[in-house]
Amino acid sequence: PSNCCGQNGTENGCCNGQFGANPPGMSPRLFEPSEFKPLDPTQEPIFPPEFLLPQKSPQHTLIFKGERVTWIQPTTLKELLVLKGRHPDARLVVGNTEVGIEMRMKNMLYPIILAPAHIPEMNFSCHNDTGILFGAACTLSYIGSVLKQAVDQLPSYKTEVFKAILEQLRWFAGQQVRNVAAVGGNIMTASPISDLNPVFMASGCLLTLSSEGGWYPREMFETHRCLTVNMAVELILPFALSAGGKRVVRMDRDFFTGYRKTVVKPQEILLSIEIPYTKKGEYFSAYKQAQRRDDDIAIVNCGMRVAFKEGTDIVEELGLSYGGMAPTTAFAKQTCKRLLGKKWNKSMLQEACSLLADELTLSPSAPGGMVQFRRTLTLSFFFKFYLSVLQKLGQDFKNDFQVESIPPDYLSATELFHKDQPSAVQLFQVTCVGHVIGAIVADTEAHAQTAAKAVKITYEKLKPIITIQEAITHKSFHMPEKKIENGNVDLGFAQSDDIIEGEMYIGGQEHFYLETQCTVAIPRGEDGEMEIFVSTQNPSQMQAGVSDLNANGISWRFFSIRDLHEK
Numbered sequence: 001p002s003n004c005c006g007q008n009g010t011e012n013g014c015c016n017g018q019f020g021a022n023p024p025g026m027s028p029r030l031f032e033p034s035e036f037k038p039l040d041p042t043q044e045p046i047f048p049p050e051f052l053l054p055q056k057s058p059q060h061t062l063i064f065k066g067e068r069v070t071w072i073q074p075t076t077l078k079e080l081l082v083l084k085g086r087h088p089d090a091r092l093v094v095g096n097t098e099v100g101i102e103m104r105m106k107n108m109l110y111p112i113i114l115a116p117a118h119i120p121e122m123n124f125s126c127h128n129d130t131g132i133l134f135g136a137a138c139t140l141s142y143i144g145s146v147l148k149q150a151v152d153q154l155p156s157y158k159t160e161v162f163k164a165i166l167e168q169l170r171w172f173a174g175q176q177v178r179n180v181a182a183v184g185g186n187i188m189t190a191s192p193i194s195d196l197n198p199v200f201m202a203s204g205c206l207l208t209l210s211s212e213g214g215w216y217p218r219e220m221f222e223t224h225r226c227l228t229v230n231m232a233v234e235l236i237l238p239f240a241l242s243a244g245g246k247r248v249v250r251m252d253r254d255f256f257t258g259y260r261k262t263v264v265k266p267q268e269i270l271l272s273i274e275i276p277y278t279k280k281g282e283y284f285s286a287y288k289q290a291q292r293r294d295d296d297i298a299i300v301n302c303g304m305r306v307a308f309k310e311g312t313d314i315v316e317e318l319g320l321s322y323g324g325m326a327p328t329t330a331f332a333k334q335t336c337k338r339l340l341g342k343k344w345n346k347s348m349l350q351e352a353c354s355l356l357a358d359e360l361t362l363s364p365s366a367p368g369g370m371v372q373f374r375r376t377l378t379l380s381f382f383f384k385f386y387l388s389v390l391q392k393l394g395q396d397f398k399n400d401f402q403v404e405s406i407p408p409d410y411l412s413a414t415e416l417f418h419k420d421q422p423s424a425v426q427l428f429q430v431t432c433v434g435h436v437i438g439a440i441v442a443d444t445e446a447h448a449q450t451a452a453k454a455v456k457i458t459y460e461k462l463k464p465i466i467t468i469q470e471a472i473t474h475k476s477f478h479m480p481e482k483k484i485e486n487g488n489v490d491l492g493f494a495q496s497d498d499i500i501e502g503e504m505y506i507g508g509q510e511h512f513y514l515e516t517q518c519t520v521a522i523p524r525g526e527d528g529e530m531e532i533f534v535s536t537q538n539p540s541q542m543q544a545g546v547s548d549l550n551a552n553g554i555s556w557r558f559f560s561i562r563d564l565h566e567k
Contacts, residue, residue: 132274148166286301
């Protein structure tokens with residue numbers, strides 16, 4: 001009833017007092033099961049329509065205010081720019097894949113959060129004469145679908161950058177993250193190991209930045225036919241700002257000014273990014289090395305672009321950018337400058353590797369470690385790029401000029417990684433009860449269970465091999481064969497006066513392994529101090545032995561590195 005007191009017990013208004021425990025027309029249960037349709041086990045329940053994202057932009061600004069954080073979802077670009085002007089430290093959030101982690105895991109606090117996901121001027125794609133324009137709020141999945149369509153429809157020579165971005169997106173986080181993460185957030189986060197920023201920098205993408213400025217009536221501006229994420233509409237692109245409210249910057253070596261910092265001013269927002277077409281004689285590649293292939297941050301990644309003088313293999317433009325080699329995305333400026341005018345051959349390759357090794361240095365204490373490996377990767381990536389471009393030059397200009405051939409052993413470096421497709425019949429060696437031999441991936445749980453029941457498994461019982469002699473008889477060896485050899489063993493046997501052969505069988509196997517003993521003593525230069533590293537299973541005895549050095553006036557610090565062996 002409308003006069004319900006909410007169990008506060010007010011006079012003349014308490015439902016319990018007037019009607020007892022259950023007022024007329026009301027049930028103590030939250031729902032009535034008899035009103036539900038019977039469950040069909042063959043059908044998957046539909047997604048609640050109330051939770052579907054709106055097909056049109058919200059009509060009203062949403063504001064959620066907590067104790068320390070205020071979350072605002074503006075409905076227009078003008079409103080967003082006004083808010084950003086008033087709160088220059090506010091963070092823009094679309095997928096919350098970065099800010100959410102910072103607030104939850106790093107204890108960061110952002111009092112004002114702006115959510116521009118539904119602003120049309122930031123959520124569109126549009127082809128023009130020089131490339132494809134994307135709103136900064138476009139998700140990575142949406143960008144991938146648009147670029148894939150462009151690769152299928154446009155001439156191959158125009159889509160070199162598009163194909164490189166698609167290759168990076170294959171290994172960019174997981175599908176769930178790509179479905180919500182926005183390209184603008186990836187750029188503005190300014191991570192030094194971003195997978196996309198080296199590509200954007202090497203290709204020279206154009207970024208449109210906007211801030212609160214003079215606004216003119218919309219009818220004074222040209223209407224462009226563009227594709228928004230939800231539908232094709234007549235959309236005024238974000239050019240309804242005065243000259244003081246908009247500027248276009250190229251994403252080059254000067255865009256990142258420091259760790260997680262860019263040239264974007266606090267009151268500005270990233271409105272859109274233009275990914276350029278490539279022209280004939282221009283080639284682009286992107287590479288990434290991580291600890292694992294899928295869903296992992298990069299150790300080193302890069303974007304590489306080269307453009308040749310028309311009809312030649314002489315370098316006219318070159319762009320090499322790397323992630324993971326500096327506090328920001330690094331651009332090999334000196335290397336690119338020195339290689340202009342060079343022919344694309346082995347001599348250029350040697351010079352490029354030498355220049356990159358000198359320019360892309362790392363301190364031994366650089367965050368992330370693996371200094372030598374990371375420096376080697378920069379050269380390895382360029383070598384792959386060199387071979388890839390050499391191969392494309394041979395295909396595109398084989399009748400125009402002579403191109404160096406690629407040795408057969410190097411051809412695999414030009415291929416992109418592809419996972420093997422599972423076959424209908426697969427063979428596994430089952431080594432124990434409960435050994436996982438496969439998994440079913442399906443759109444619903446019911447389909448997965450049905451498919452699992454359809455799998456037929458045939459077991460062939462293998463004769464167990466227990467002894468060493470049985471292993472020798474059946475040639476069941478651990479490969480590759482491991483040996484400990486010193487010098488020419490065959491010559492040593494040939495020149496020996498006597499050779500003793502035989503076999504010995506014992507039951508115990510505790511000491512069949514080889515336990516290495518290694519000690520390294522390093523002078524530290526202060527008061528005769530020695531730092532000793534020991535590989536041993538008896539540290540007490542080693543400490544006792546080292547302590548005898550005190551008789552000679554030598555002070556020491558003892559560090560024991562235990563070398564544990566399975567028995």
